[in-house]
Amino acid sequence: MTSHSPLCLFIRSSGGGLASYSMSSPAPQPDPDRQLPSCERRSYTSPEELTFHTNSPSKANRCSSSKKTRKSPETTNVPLRNSGWCKRERLAAMFCTTKPPGSVSPAKRQINEVKETKTTINCVTFPLPGEGPEQQLLKPNEWSYCDYFWADRKDPQGTTHVTGFEVLLQKQLKGKQLQKEMAEFIHERIKIEEEYAKNLSKLSLSPLAAQEEGTLGEAWTQLKKSLHDEAEVHLKFSNKLHTEVEKPLLTFRGDNFKKDLKKYDHHIADLRKQLASRFASVEKARKALADRQKDLEVKTQQLEIKLSNKTEEDIKKARRKSTQAGDDLMRCLDLYNQTQSKWFEEMVTTSMELEKLEVERVEWIQQHLRQYTTLRHETDMFNQSTVEPVDQLLQNMDPAKDRELWVKENKTGEVRPVDLDI
Amino acid sequence: MTSHSPLCLFIRSSGGGLASYSMSSPAPQPDPDRQLPSCERRSYTSPEELTFHTNSPSKANRCSSSKKTRKSPETTNVPLRNSGWCKRERLAAMFCTTKPPGSVSPAKRQINEVKETKTTINCVTFPLPGEGPEQQLLKPNEWSYCDYFWADRKDPQGTTHVTGFEVLLQKQLKGKQLQKEMAEFIHERIKIEEEYAKNLSKLSLSPLAAQEEGTLGEAWTQLKKSLHDEAEVHLKFSNKLHTEVEKPLLTFRGDNFKKDLKKYDHHIADLRKQLASRFASVEKARKALADRQKDLEVKTQQLEIKLSNKTEEDIKKARRKSTQAGDDLMRCLDLYNQTQSKWFEEMVTTSMELEKLEVERVEWIQQHLRQYTTLRHETDMFNQSTVEPVDQLLQNMDPAKDRELWVKENKTGEVRPVDLDI
Numbered sequence: 001m002t003s004h005s006p007l008c009l010f011i012r013s014s015g016g017g018l019a020s021y022s023m024s025s026p027a028p029q030p031d032p033d034r035q036l037p038s039c040e041r042r043s044y045t046s047p048e049e050l051t052f053h054t055n056s057p058s059k060a061n062r063c064s065s066s067k068k069t070r071k072s073p074e075t076t077n078v079p080l081r082n083s084g085w086c087k088r089e090r091l092a093a094m095f096c097t098t099k100p101p102g103s104v105s106p107a108k109r110q111i112n113e114v115k116e117t118k119t120t121i122n123c124v125t126f127p128l129p130g131e132g133p134e135q136q137l138l139k140p141n142e143w144s145y146c147d148y149f150w151a152d153r154k155d156p157q158g159t160t161h162v163t164g165f166e167v168l169l170q171k172q173l174k175g176k177q178l179q180k181e182m183a184e185f186i187h188e189r190i191k192i193e194e195e196y197a198k199n200l201s202k203l204s205l206s207p208l209a210a211q212e213e214g215t216l217g218e219a220w221t222q223l224k225k226s227l228h229d230e231a232e233v234h235l236k237f238s239n240k241l242h243t244e245v246e247k248p249l250l251t252f253r254g255d256n257f258k259k260d261l262k263k264y265d266h267h268i269a270d271l272r273k274q275l276a277s278r279f280a281s282v283e284k285a286r287k288a289l290a291d292r293q294k295d296l297e298v299k300t301q302q303l304e305i306k307l308s309n310k311t312e313e314d315i316k317k318a319r320r321k322s323t324q325a326g327d328d329l330m331r332c333l334d335l336y337n338q339t340q341s342k343w344f345e346e347m348v349t350t351s352m353e354l355e356k357l358e359v360e361r362v363e364w365i366q367q368h369l370r371q372y373t374t375l376r377h378e379t380d381m382f383n384q385s386t387v388e389p390v391d392q393l394l395q396n397m398d399p400a401k402d403r404e405l406w407v408k409e410n411k412t413g414e415v416r417p418v419d420l421d422i
Numbered sequence: 423m424t425s426h427s428p429l430c431l432f433i434r435s436s437g438g439g440l441a442s443y444s445m446s447s448p449a450p451q452p453d454p455d456r457q458l459p460s461c462e463r464r465s466y467t468s469p470e471e472l473t474f475h476t477n478s479p480s481k482a483n484r485c486s487s488s489k490k491t492r493k494s495p496e497t498t499n500v501p502l503r504n505s506g507w508c509k510r511e512r513l514a515a516m517f518c519t520t521k522p523p524g525s526v527s528p529a530k531r532q533i534n535e536v537k538e539t540k541t542t543i544n545c546v547t548f549p550l551p552g553e554g555p556e557q558q559l560l561k562p563n564e565w566s567y568c569d570y571f572w573a574d575r576k577d578p579q580g581t582t583h584v585t586g587f588e589v590l591l592q593k594q595l596k597g598k599q600l601q602k603e604m605a606e607f608i609h610e611r612i613k614i615e616e617e618y619a620k621n622l623s624k625l626s627l628s629p630l631a632a633q634e635e636g637t638l639g640e641a642w643t644q645l646k647k648s649l650h651d652e653a654e655v656h657l658k659f660s661n662k663l664h665t666e667v668e669k670p671l672l673t674f675r676g677d678n679f680k681k682d683l684k685k686y687d688h689h690i691a692d693l694r695k696q697l698a699s700r701f702a703s704v705e706k707a708r709k710a711l712a713d714r715q716k717d718l719e720v721k722t723q724q725l726e727i728k729l730s731n732k733t734e735e736d737i738k739k740a741r742r743k744s745t746q747a748g749d750d751l752m753r754c755l756d757l758y759n760q761t762q763s764k765w766f767e768e769m770v771t772t773s774m775e776l777e778k779l780e781v782e783r784v785e786w787i788q789q790h791l792r793q794y795t796t797l798r799h800e801t802d803m804f805n806q807s808t809v810e811p812v813d814q815l816l817q818n819m820d821p822a823k824d825r826e827l828w829v830k831e832n833k834t835g836e837v838r839p840v841d842l843d844i
Contacts (some may be wrong), residue, residue, distance in 0.1 A: 043433070047595075071635035079697075107694050117840065120842060125839050125840055125841065126838075127837065128842055132840060135838055137836070139469075143822070143826040143829045148836055149834050150834065150837060150839060151835025152834065162834075163834075164833075164834035164835065171828070174633070178631045178633060182630065182642070185630040189649070192622060195621065196614065199614040199617065199618075203607070203611060203614060206607055207593065208603040208606055209600045209601075209604045211600060212604075213599050216784050219788070219791060220604070220791070223791060223794065224607070227611070243492065279842075333842060335664045337841045340839055340841070355825065358821070359821040359822075359825075362638050362821040362824060363821060365638060366638070366819045369642070369645060370813070370816050373809045373813050376809045377806060380803075380806040381802075384798075387798045387799060387802075390791075390795050390800070391792070391795050394788055394791055394792050394795065397788045399781040399784040399785060400564070401779070403565050403566075403567075403777065403780065403786060404565040404592070407565045408565070411570035411571060411586075412571050412573045412574065412589060413572045413573025413586065414570055415548050415557060415572060415573070416572050416766070417547050417548055417762055417766060418547055419547065419759045419762070420542060420701075420704065420758055420759055420762070422548040422710070422753065
């Protein structure tokens with residue numbers, strides 16, 4: 001399944017699997033019913049190295065691969081969606097490679113040597129290291145989610161595994177929690193500001209030195225009042241922090257977000273379950289085929305040495321069953337590969353979605369933290385202005401004027417004493 | 423005592439009293455021993471309208487006043503210090519008037535009519551309203567303490583009185599207390615700042631959203647740290663408030679100030695006590711003279727109607743005693759007037775001192791409250807700068823870079839799945 005002519009058309013109807021797709025040639029014409037030439041009909045070799053033919057053309061009618069791989073660095077394994085050419089073209093636009101396709105000859109149908117080139121882990125099939133054509137990143141230089149999360153990871157705490165997709169999903173859920181923690185932090189700041197404002201406001205009402213009079217008294221009164229003005233500034237700051245930073249952080253991507261994530265989670269998980277189920281069927285069919293082939297072999301041997309009175313009829317029957325088992329296996333394999341393709345497509349689409357969500361999250365937070373710093377700047381500026389009137393009155397202080405005012409109010413008498421006489 | 427030739431010299435030796443002094447003529451020549459012409463020797467009229475002569479020239483040898491006053495608006499009653507010409511000249515420089523002296527004829531020595539022109543209140547003697555030459559302010563347009571606190575004020579709470587000087591003193595003591603209250607206010611502000619700083623510092627250590635990574639994580643970490651930077655700014659503010667405003671307010675004019683004020687208080691109070699004592703002597707001598715004169719009158723009448731066998735000798739004795747009583751009275755009067763002059767001088771000097779202290783107090787407070795506003799300005803500016811690094815990191819945020827970092831750390835596998843085959 002790894003070597004294909006660059007001009008190889010890919011036709012998909014209801015079945016399908018992962019195939020190679022050359023980006024340098026135009027998109028193939030949509031003709032789902034074109035029959036492949038017989039050379040390209042499928043054949044397969046059983047693990048016991050017996051080859052046999054099947055009568056049923058694969059539903060996919062596609063180029064199949066043999067176990068022996070030919071490296072083809074210029075072609076890229078690109079998933080195509082199940083639903084039609086438009087999406088295929090879209091994906092084509094997404095996954096643009098610049099390497100020219102190489103020229104590879106069709107795989108031989110029968111090869112006596114069996115070499116393991118693939119491995120199936122947790123029901124997902126991967127090429128073994130060094131086997132198969134080199135895979136190019138779908139989105140080179142972008143560190144895109146869709147390129148790095150194919151395998152499952154062993155859960156260090158137990159015997160279960162975590163899928164790559166779950167890692168991506170956890171990141172988004174974590175992001176939601178982190179945004180909540182940020183909101184909490186801002187909330188704590190708000191409380192501190194309110195406390196500060198409350199204390200300043202209370203102190204501004206203090207009667208300390210209220211008996212100071214004149215221009216000094218005015219300056220002092222304004223100084224005390226300025227604490228209240230500062231309190232107002234900080235209160236305003238805390239209110240804006242609440243409406244412009246804390247609250248948005250709390251409500252950004254509300255409850256629906258988690259639901260949407262869960263939908264993604266279930267959708268992908270379901271596809272993996274389906275895949276597991278299909279893989280089980282493949283294994284079961286493979287075993288059944290092996291049994292049937294063994295039975296046929298035994299019966300043929302017996303005929304040759306005339307050990308039993310089994311007739312040719314029996315052998316024909318055994319051969320028929322064997323062929324049916326082979327057909328079953330092919331069908332199961334097809335279904336498995338279709339399901340894997342489907343899962344593959346959904347993985348790409350959904351991981352790209354998560355990637356987008358992450359970019360949005362980061363940018364949104366950046367924007368709101370900038371709002372925080374803007375409010376901080378404003379606050380310091382407004383705070384500075386509360387000192388201005390105090391400065392003004394301090395500048396206007398006039399001890400002479402204060403004396404005049406005080407003397408006018410407190411004088412006891414202007415008439416100076418004179419000598420006493422008789 | 424109110425009408426004097428502008429050229430009238432004032433001579434003071436060890437006695438003395440309040441006299442007029444013309445500021446427009448040059449300071450008199452210092453000749454304490456010049457004897458006044460006989461016309462200017464003192465004579466006085468007793469309350470009973472008997473006139474008598476005294477043999478003893480007044481110690482002061484000064485112009486005296488009769489009970490009848492002549493208004494002389496151009497002359498000013500100016501106190502002169504007891505201790506010599508230099509201070510007299512100094513006071514002259516202080517109390518500069520611009521009105522040209524008027525020309526007044528010397529008072530007649532004997533006037534049959536007795537008109538009350540003065541009143542003694544709490545042992546201090548004042549001209550009655552409308553009587554005596556108009557008094558000009560010692561320091562016009564300055565609302566100087568030395569011009570407005572001559573009389574005592576009735577204590578509204580009781581039957582005692584409060585001297586003008588005590589009002590001035592209380593002002594300074596009050597000032598000391600107000601400065602202490604200002605220090606207390608600043609102290610409260612310091613506590614508020616420390617609380618605020620403590621809260622910010624504590625919050626800056628919060629682990630909230632610490633798991634945010636990449637450039638977003640860096641910006642968030644710096645945002646949290648900036649709270650600690652703000653805390654440092656406010657702590658610095660509170661420390662400076664303490665050393666540059668609160669502490670000075672507490673220590674300005676330490677304990678010595680109150681002691682100094684008390685010294686002034688006692689000094690002036692002592693002079694008033696002396697004055698009271700001298701006044702009592704005057705009253706006592708006045709009464710003794712009256713008794714003596716009564717006795718003389720009775721004896722003279724008896725002689726005329728030959729009612730008794732009193733001889734001329736007895737009458738001469740009575741007359742002698744009367745004359746002595748008159749001398750006593752004059753002496754007491756002199757002492758009283760000297761003491762009043764002394765008190766007067768000290769009042770002027772000390773009230774000027776208090777006035778100066780008040781100006782200094784107001785200016786010192788102005789300076790330190792300006793320090794407060796300066797610190798406030800600085801604080802807001804430093805506070806602004808704590809946001810800069812946060813802004814910087816927010817600007818440098820890069821979702822693509824963050825993805826790269828995260829993917830590198832968390833990827834599960836780059837190898838994409840391929841179709842399964844047999």
